[in-house]
Amino acid sequence: MEAIHVAFGHDTALCDRILAAAKENRDQMQLFVDIAKYMSQYMSGKRAPDEDTTPAPDAKKRKTQASNASTASAVASPAPALNLTTTLNQKDVTNVLFSVPETSFAVPQRKKMTVQLAADPQRLEEGALRVVHEGSGINLAVPFSRIEQVFCLPVPEKATRQWNFVIFANQTLDLKTGDRAMEAEQIVWTMPETAPVNVKAASGFEPLDVDTYVTSTMRSLSACMLGHGKSVIIPNEQEFASAIPQSHRKGEAAYHVKAHKGSKDGYLFFLSVGIVWAFKKPLALFTFENIESISYTSVLQRTFNIVITTMPDPITGDKQDIEFSMLDQADFAGIDTYVKRHDLNDASMAADRRAKKLNINPKPKTEATDGDTTGTAAAEDDDDEMTELQKAEQALQDQEDEEEEDYDPGSEGESEGSGSDSEGEEGGGKGGGDDDEEVEEFDDEDEE
Incomplete structure (x- = not known):
């Protein structure tokens, strides 16, 4: 740079x-x-x-070039407003096709605002998602071309079914000033699974009789993003489902994993395009192409941590290690399957990670004779099939077993034991001769 x-x-x-x-x-x-x-x-x-x-152009060409230059100068000169809206057409932005007022937003602000989809019906991909709050003057627009991903994720631990729409964008515009609104490049709003009674929609975007707020919004938003090869992504059991049952929704799969990022608690979602950390600011999206490796640390009996290492930044060359802690061990198997399915590198035992892991002793050598090569080979095959985290857990269990076997009954037992040994030593002179005689008798029998 x-x-x-x-x-x-x-x-x-x-x-x-x-x-x-x-x-x-x-x-x-x-x-x-x-x-x-x-x-x-x-x-x-x-x-x-x-x-x-x-070469110098002729007179006619010079006149044409001068005209083009003046036009280009007028276009290039900064407008008093909307100086970042070159990707948006003003007419498209004001042509609202789908609108849901009084929608509960969590990010960028906790307010009830209106979410809108605005575009020319013939050029949906050139439109934008808008967030409007007339009372406070909020008027934001995210061009569909600038949306990186959209997710619709179930709100965890709620008795009433609700879904959060999560937008990750790389450009949000403030339509009042024309400036970039970087604080609004992550957007989260909540919708219930109820009939969309107050949805206002143009022809072709009307909710169906069986629709809810969630399904009608998903369908409309996906239609607008289709031209960019994207759609709203939802979790599914084929990718990942938590092994922890939901007490308030028996029989229903949960798609989140509770975790902590520093002092903040939140949820991890393992999805078809990557991993999402939600729902508090700042949210995070780790797409597969931006993940260098996933490693495991602090492996305990009930919890473990994961560290997501990002690919090197193309400008600085720096990598980032983002650690999420206190994941429930019950979800390890599902996470490990997800990691292997998407060929994410499990770097748990890498040298730069060992300092952060538990001080786990190496596995004790199994008792086997030199000729027992079959059992040894089978054990090695089993080790190859185990993931690094499973090996670490097995080593931890072996260490605990060793500690139980080496249990010391205490100083009182040691004192009694030493006394018995002394008595045995005192009687050793009397019993020694008998032992020698027995050995000699066995020797005589062998000679016979």
Whole structure:
């Protein structure tokens, strides 16, 4: 990123905006670097302007180019508002196709606001999701093209069925100012499984008779995102379901795992595109392509931790280790199956992790004769089939068994034992001769 700093370092604000844009569009990183190098060469006089190296156009072409230049200048000049809405058409944004007022939001603010889907029906992919609250003046828009993922997740531990819609975006716009609203690039709102009585919808978006707020919103939002190859993602048992039964909903699968991230409690969801941490700010999404490895730490009898290591940042090259603690051991098998199914690297025993794990002694050697090669080979095969966490748990259990076998009855027992040994030693002279005679008798029998 040195090239960007060299080219634009004189304008700190512009440099920061370029770096932020580069992070959002990592596949275009080389383009940003090339532009920076070009600007550096141009400003230093090493590269001549393009118009100086091309033949002079004739009069007609000059007139056309001048006209185009003036038009381009007018378009490029910053507008007083909506200076970030180049991806949005004003007419599309005001054409509301689906609206649900009085929706309970948790992120970015705890308010009842209106969620809207706005677009031209012929160009749904060019529209936006809007969040509006007239009383406070909130007027946000997330272009469908800027939505990274949308999830619909069941709200845990609620007797009444409710679902949270979770939006991860890489650009949210404040339609009042035209500025980017970075604090609203994660959005969470809650909807009940009840009839959508106050939904306002255009033709083609009306709820069906069997619909709920959840199903009608899912269908409408998926239709708007279809042009970008995306849809609303929900959990399913084929991916992951918790082994812990729900006391308030007997017979129903739970899809969350309770955990802590630092001092904050929350829920992990293991989904078809990655892992979601919700529902408190800041939320987190770990897509498969951004996960380098998943490792396990602090393996105890009832709980364990997982550490998600992210892929190196394309700008800084840094990796992040995000630890989630206090996961219930009952969910280990399901999580481990999920990790293996998606070829996520189980790096539990990596050298840089060992300092954080329990001090588990190596497995005790099994008692076997030199000729018992079959049993040894079978044990090695079993070890190969076990995951690193299972091996750690087995080692921990073996250690506990050893401690029970080595139990010391106490100092009183030691004193009594030493006295018995002394008595045996005193009588050793009398009994020694008899023992020798018995040995001699056995020797005589052998000779015979």
